[in-house]
Amino acid sequence: MARVKFTAGRIRAFECEPCKSQSFLWDTEAPGLGLRATANGVKAYIFQAKLNNATLRTTIGLEKAWHLDKAQAEARRLKVLVDGGQDPRQVKVEQQAAQDAARDAAEAASLRESVTLGHIWPEYVADRIGSRENGWSEHHIAAHRKLIQAGGEARSRSRKLTQPGPLFTLSSVPLIALTTERIEEWAKVEAKTRPSSARLSWRLLKACMNWCSTHKIYSDMVPNNPTKSTRARESLGKPKKRNDVLQRAMLKPWFDAVRQIKNPVISAYLQCLLLVGARRDELAQLRWDDVNFRWGYITIKDKIEGARQVPLTPYVARLLEQLPRRNEWVFSSPAAASGRIAEPRIAHNEALASAGLPHLTLHGLxxxxxxxxxxxxxxxxxxxxxxxxxxxxxxEQNYIRRPLDLLAKWHAKIETWILQEAGVNFATPRHADEHSQVVEIPVHP
Known part of the structure; x- marks a missing residue:
């Protein structure tokens, strides 16, 4: 092997010998340091030595990237490792692994400190929406978004701005800092001004934390669900049972007021809520394909069984027949982004006020x-x-299997009694006596 004292000029002049793929030049000052030149003109510093009676060779770096002094210093360092019985290549692998581990740990620590409840909440909602067995209603999805909203947005029918949701104060808190003590303090504050919303927020947050505890990334940040706190539950208190209900004497003024609502879709929707007894979202999500006028039944999406069939009673059928068919939704709304009825409470509250009736929620119907x-x-x-x-x-669970006809018999009785008490004279031609006067009151007189 050719050995010379490396200088800048000799290194610059050294080239690969003709008809060879590579040539080597070795330094006399730094044992083991060599310069390799390939046929395509690439030069690189290398180190070669004997370890356990075997020759090992490793590349230090390109000649253009390494100054001669640094290359010689690196060769001496590698020589010390070899003399100590260590393979520089293995040492390099171990050092790289240690650096990678340190970097990963730093990134993980940075991630743990940066991931907040506000970051993971939309991901959680999107994941649950995408789950086939989830069955979240649009009302439930909207509640998740509303409870963590920042607020400050203009309302559609009011000059007032929307208020921050109960969970907004926690949205900027990192998951690792979302401790039981933090939840308990939050519960005390929220319970003073909006206990009902706070209780709902607490339940939804508990479900979100359970989701985090099984997530491949967030599980380390939420090892234990911080919402499982007796003190937080005690601070939020128990919900009061609602007793809002239409009494017998209230039926006439309620029907009179609701049937005067200018929007025929909202008017029909509110009457159907009372006469069908369905949940508000179940009825709002009713499609025309779900209504069978010929055989007299409605298919309703059910949060318990997935779907159920209920009788299509005569008056409800007439209400639905008079509705405009703008799209797939029975209770459509051109102004709503979803194309269907979105918020009928305002019109309902106005009708209650005009009739002098006490407050009644949609679930109260x-x-x-x-x-x-x-x-x-x-x-x-x-x-x-x-x-x-x-x-x-x-x-009920194991033996009773009621046919739709049996349900229709009783459902029609309920509807007839309610309409009679409300003073709504409604009859269908097939049920009316030929000598009796049939009075059919339209939805909007």
């Missing part, structure tokens, strides 16, 4: 159906099945 059905001594199981309640008791 569902509660009213269950209550008013007892005036006709309707069997509890039948009313529950129409409303989509889970069967109660061994007999």
């Amino acid at each position: 569902r509660r009213s159906f269950a209550t008013l059905s007892e005036w006709e001594e309707t069997p509890a199981g039948i009313a529950a099945q129409i409303q989509g309640h889970a069967p109660q008791g061994v007999r």
Whole structure:
């Protein structure tokens, strides 16, 4: 092997010998340091030595990238490793692994500190929406988004701006800092001004933290669910049972006011909520394909069973027949982004006020159906099945299989009684006596 004292000039002049793929030049000053030149003109510093009676060779770096002094210093360092019985190549691999581990640890630490509740909340909602077995309604999805909103946006029908959601104060908190103590302090504050919304937020947050605990990335940040706190639950208190319901005497003023609502879709929707006893979102998501006018039934998406069929009673059928068919939705709304009815509460509250009736929620109409059905001594199981309640008791769960015709018999009785009490003279030609006067009151007189 040719050995010379490396200088800048000799290194610059050294080239690969003709008819060879590579040539080597070795330094006399730094043992093991060599210069390799290839046929394509590339030069690189290398190190070669004997370890355990075997020759090892490793590349230090390109000649253009390494100054001669640094290359010689690197060769001496590698020589020390070899003299100590270490393979420089293995040492390099171990050092790189240590650097990678340190970098990964730093990135993980940075991620742990930067990932906040506000970051993961949209991901959580999107994941649950995409789950086939999830079954979240649009109302439930909207609640998740509303409870963590920043607020400050203009309302569609008011000059007031939207308020921050109960979870907004926690949205900037890193998951690793979302401790039980932090949740308890949040619960104390929120319970003073909006306990109902705070309780809902707490339940949804608990489900989100359970999701995080099984996530491949976030599980290390949430080893234990911080929302499982007795103190937080005690601070938020128990929800009060709602007793809003339409009494028998309230039916006439309620129908009179609701049927005067200028929007025929909202008017029909509110009447159907009372006469069908369905959940508000179940009815709002009704499609024309779900309504069978010929055989007299409606298919409703059910959060318990997935879907259920309920009778299409005569008056409800007439209400639906008079609605405009703008799109796939029965209760359509050209102004809504979804194309269907979005917020009927405002019109309902105005109707209640005009009739001098006490406040009544949309769910109160569902509660009213269950209550008013007892005036006709309707069997509890039948009313529950129409409303989509889970069967109660061994007999209901395992033995009773009611046909749709049986439900229709009782459902028609309930509707007829409610309309009579409301002073709505409605009859269908096939049920009317030929000598009686049939008075059909339209949805909007």
